[in-house]
Amino acid sequence: MSYNYNNQNPFEADTSYEMGNFKNQGSDFFDDINRFKQSLSDYSDLINRIDSAQKSLLGEYDEEKEFNLKRQIDSLLTEINSKQNDLKSQLTKLMKSTGGDSIKKTQAEAVREEFLGLISRFSVNQSNHKTQNKQQVARQYKIIKPDATDLELNQAVQQYEDGNGEQLFTQALLNTNRKGEAKAALSEVQDRHLELLKIEKSMQELAQLFHDMEDLVIEQDENIQMIDNNIQKAQTDVEHGLAQADKAVDSARKARSKKRWCIFILILIILIIIGAVVGGVVGSQK
Numbered sequence: 001m002s003y004n005y006n007n008q009n010p011f012e013a014d015t016s017y018e019m020g021n022f023k024n025q026g027s028d029f030f031d032d033i034n035r036f037k038q039s040l041s042d043y044s045d046l047i048n049r050i051d052s053a054q055k056s057l058l059g060e061y062d063e064e065k066e067f068n069l070k071r072q073i074d075s076l077l078t079e080i081n082s083k084q085n086d087l088k089s090q091l092t093k094l095m096k097s098t099g100g101d102s103i104k105k106t107q108a109e110a111v112r113e114e115f116l117g118l119i120s121r122f123s124v125n126q127s128n129h130k131t132q133n134k135q136q137v138a139r140q141y142k143i144i145k146p147d148a149t150d151l152e153l154n155q156a157v158q159q160y161e162d163g164n165g166e167q168l169f170t171q172a173l174l175n176t177n178r179k180g181e182a183k184a185a186l187s188e189v190q191d192r193h194l195e196l197l198k199i200e201k202s203m204q205e206l207a208q209l210f211h212d213m214e215d216l217v218i219e220q221d222e223n224i225q226m227i228d229n230n231i232q233k234a235q236t237d238v239e240h241g242l243a244q245a246d247k248a249v250d251s252a253r254k255a256r257s258k259k260r261w262c263i264f265i266l267i268l269i270i271l272i273i274i275g276a277v278v279g280g281v282v283g284s285q286k
Helices: 012-058 063-096 102-144 150-162 165-174 179-285
Strands: none
Touching: 012 063, 012 102, 063 102, 063 179, 102 150, 102 179, 150 179
């Protein structure tokens, strides 16, 4: 009976599959990197649009335009929050898929640093906008109370930050003759307070996101270290096993050598006995 293998190595197909699968994994990783970079570009664009809209809101006095700007900012904040969560998920996946590959790890670390940089930029923008809102509050209080001292202005801003600004402005409103301007200022301060709450919420989320991304690389390093430790332990176990195997082979070799010597001595003794017996028989015949 003959078997036709077509001159093909029966293991060649499996090897080809494994190599192809490895290449696909590498290709998938770098495709994910490119998608993440595009998401970072979209995130950067959202940061710029929010910053532009918030600056426009500070100087806008037309009620309709102001209303539209607020709606636009709310929509952008919702969109950027969703984008941040998406980026966080993407980056977590990337960091976990690097394994022990130094090239992949370098690529993932580079985009992580870029993401952290954008988070910092957005946080700085929000902090600046918060400061500008406080300055606006001080100007509004000056409208209600033109003779307010710097100390009174600082107290007004502080109470505004604490959520008690409306009460302070209402009290000042009762003591002014500029009722129309004072009411407009009070309405403006109420709007600024709502804006401040949104900014503070955004800054808290950014701080947590930054912290999560910092923890991610620490966790990844710990996982890689654990893998390295396991590999080192496995290597040590293998080396120990080989050493034990060498000892076993050496012991077996020595045992075989002793066995050969025992057989040789036994044969020698038998020959001596036979020689003695033969010698005795010959001697008795003489």
